[in-house]
Amino acid sequence: MSAPPTKQGLILDRVVLLGRTLDEYRRYFALDLDRWRGRAVLDVASGVSSFCCEANAAGLNVTACDPIYDRTPEILRPRCEADLDLVVKGVRGLSTYCWSFYETPERLRTFRERAYRTFLEDFGQNRSRYVTGQLPALPFADGAFDLSLVSYLLFAYEEQFDYEFHRRAVLELMRVTRGELRMYPVVSFEAKRSPYIAQFGNDPSLTHLRFEVVETDFEFLRHSNYFLRVTRRNA
Numbered sequence: 212m213s214a215p216p217t218k219q220g221l222i223l224d225r226v227v228l229l230g231r232t233l234d235e236y237r238r239y240f241a242l243d244l245d246r247w248r249g250r251a252v253l254d255v256a257s258g259v260s261s262f263c264c265e266a267n268a269a270g271l272n273v274t275a276c277d278p279i280y281d282r283t284p285e286i287l288r289p290r291c292e293a294d295l296d297l298v299v300k301g302v303r304g305l306s307t308y309c310w311s312f313y314e315t316p317e318r319l320r321t322f323r324e325r326a327y328r329t330f331l332e333d334f335g336q337n338r339s340r341y342v343t344g345q346l347p348a349l350p351f352a353d354g355a356f357d358l359s360l361v362s363y364l365l366f367a368y369e370e371q372f373d374y375e376f377h378r379r380a381v382l383e384l385m386r387v388t389r390g391e392l393r394m395y396p397v398v399s400f401e402a403k404r405s406p407y408i409a410q411f412g413n414d415p416s417l418t419h420l421r422f423e424v425v426e427t428d429f430e431f432l433r434h435s436n437y438f439l440r441v442t443r444r445n446a
């Protein structure tokens with residue numbers, strides 16, 4: 212009898228507390244900051260990312276939303292440190308990552324540390340920017356945001372969230388978004404394109420939405436040089 216196939220990528224049995232910076236978000240989503248200045252931007256599953264802090268400092272109007280925002284910085288800090296250790300050890304030597312941008316696991320760690328430390332400070336000082344909530348039900352009014360972003364929750368965690376969760380998440384994100392939704396990456400941690408993207412295009416409950424996979428020039432997890440843009444067909 213042949214052995215079951217083994218996983219090729221980073222193996223995570225839960226969603227980790229890992230944060231990216233504004234610079235990384237700009238690359239992930241090919242974000243033109245000038246275009247979104249003065250518009251309402253939502254970052255869902257924002258976690259310990261410093262995007263909200265840094266983007267607000269750069270003149271954007273960003274609201275962050277994550278289930279962890281009902282905890283204190285003192286509770287979150289040791290979890291950030293432990294999850295960062297787990298991931299930096301986990302990605303070392305994996306063929307599913309290319310290192311042209313970060314160069315080494317140590318440099319990757321400095322990006323992530325900067326993100327969570329910046330977040331923790333801002334979270335302590337500007338709590339009103341950080342709203343506790345989770346997909347697939349968000350605590351915002353219909354059409355409250357011009358642009359919504361989701362980084363490293365949907366598609367990546369294929370073991371944790373099934374197709375129905377993704378379908379409901381997209382409908383909910385588009386309920387609170389009057390403009391466009393961008394989700395990154397479009398691959399799992401095995402660096403494989405999520406089958407849910409093709410399923411979205413054939414789902415009768417999503418026919419009012421247009422799905423477009425947009426190529427970018429940033430790749431760390433292999434094949435992550437794309438994001439998914441969602442807009443309304445009648446827009």
Ligand SMILES: C[S@@+](CC[C@H](N)C(=O)[O-])C[C@H]1O[C@@H](n2cnc3c(N)ncnc32)[C@H](O)[C@@H]1O
Nearest residue numbers: 226227229230231256257258260345346362363
């Ligand atoms: C890997 S982190 C990504 C953080 C940030 N978006 C970034 O790219 O740096 C994933 C985040 O998703 C959050 N999360 C887990 N389940 C969620 C849900 N159902 N809805 C929204 N966020 C969720 C976690 O609390 C965690 O902060």
